[in-house]
Amino acid sequence: MQDKKPKSVFKEGAITSEFIGNSIYKHQTKTSIGAHNIFLGQVRADDIDEKTVLAIEYTAYEDMANAKFHEIREAAFEQFELTCMHIYHSLGTVKAGEICLFVFVSSPRRKVVFEALEYIVEAIKADVPVFGKEVFEDESHQWKKNS
Amino acid sequence: MQDKKPKSVFKEGAITSEFIGNSIYKHQTKTSIGAHNIFLGQVRADDIDEKTVLAIEYTAYEDMANAKFHEIREAAFEQFELTCMHIYHSLGTVKAGEICLFVFVSSPRRKVVFEALEYIVEAIKADVPVFGKEVFEDESHQWKKNS
C-alpha cells in the first residue's frame, strides 16, 4: 500500500476542490486507513500598503524542487507509519481564494497523521525552492517570503 | 466571518468525498484564509479474531453530544485565531473505507490550524458520547472504544 515512487508534485494553476474531493474518494478502497489529515494552502488577499493581493505567480527550480519533495517524502515515510502520502503544489497563477498546496497523509491511527502532516508542511516551506510573486490590483507586485 | 452558531453535527450515514470537496469549495470566497487543515476519520476493516469489520453502526446521546460539540467549538475559537470551523459526524451505518468524521479548520496562518485541529479531534474522541458497534461479516459484533 505504500506509495514511495518519485512523481511530479507540480500542477499548472490552482488545485481545485474537485481534485481534492476525488483524491479523498480514491482512498476509500484502502480499508486499513483510519485517519486522514489534509493541509491546504490558500492564497490570501492580503492588504499591503493599501493594495490588495489579487494572485500569486509561482515559479520553481523544478528539478531541485522535485528532488527536495522526494527527500521530504522519504524522510516522512521513514519517520512515521504512513499508509500513503500525496503532495501537490501549483505553478503559474493562483488567484486569491484558490488553493496552491495540497498535502494529504493517511495512516491506520490518528496520532501519526498529525505529526507527519506538520513535519511535511514545515519542510516544504523551509526547503523547497518555490518562488511567489504577489500581484496587486494595479499590476504592481512584491515577492513573497515564507516565515 | 466567524461561524460560532450551534448547529447539528450529525449526519445520517457516511460523509461523502463530494460533500467534503464542496465544503472546501465554499471557502474559496473567504480570502483572509491562508491555511486549511482537515481531519477525516475513516472506518477501518480491522481483522479481529479472524473476522473482518464490515461497518460501524454509530449511535449517540444526541442532545449531550451536540452540547459537547458546541463546547468544543467555543473553546477552540477562544483559544485559537480561527476564521472558521466545521465538524460533522456520522450516525447509523458507515462501511469500512467510508468517512465517519470530518473536522475542518481555517485560519490566516498555518501554525494555528495544526494546533486547533489536533485539539478538536482529541476533544471529540474523549468527550463526546458517541458509540460504535463494529459489525463483522458473520453479523456478529463488538463495541468500539476509543484509545
Add this chain to the structure above:
Amino acid sequence: MYINIKYFGQIAELTQTKEENLEFSGIIVSELVETLYLKYSNLRTKNFQIAQNQELVSMETELTGNDIALLPPFAGG
C-alpha cells in the same frame, strides 16, 4: 421520585431498553447504580459513566431527579 434513565450502546443492548422511568428514593448516584445492578445483574461487568442533565457526574454526586444516562466507552470518530 421518578428518574428518567437512558441507556446507550452496549448498555442498551444489555438492558434491552433505551429508556425507562424508575421510582427511586436514594440520594446519590452510587445508590441508583446499586439499584440498577440489582435489576440488571450483568451491568456489574460493564464499564460506563453516568451523566446527569447531560454532564458527567461522579458516584458521590447528589441526584437532582432529572435525566440520568448510562454511557459506555466513547467511540466517536
Add this chain to the structure above:
Amino acid sequence: MYINIKYFGQIAELTQTKEENLEFSGIIVSELVETLYLKYSNLRTKNFQIAQNQELVSMETELTGNDIALLPPFAGG
C-alpha cells in the same frame, strides 16, 4: 571553466535573464558571487542562497564546474 548559472524569482527579475553561461577562473563560491556583484550591481541588495548541483552550498564551498543557481527566499505553499 564555463559555469551554467540559473536565476529565479526576484533574482531573475534583476538579472533579466533566467540562465547564462559564464567563463570563470575562481575556486570557491564567494569568488563567483563577487564576479556576479560586478556584473549586476543591485544583486548586493538582495538575499539569496546558492545551490550547486541542486544542493545548497556555503560561500566557502569549492566550485565543481556544474550547475549553479541563485535562489531568493522560498515561498512555497
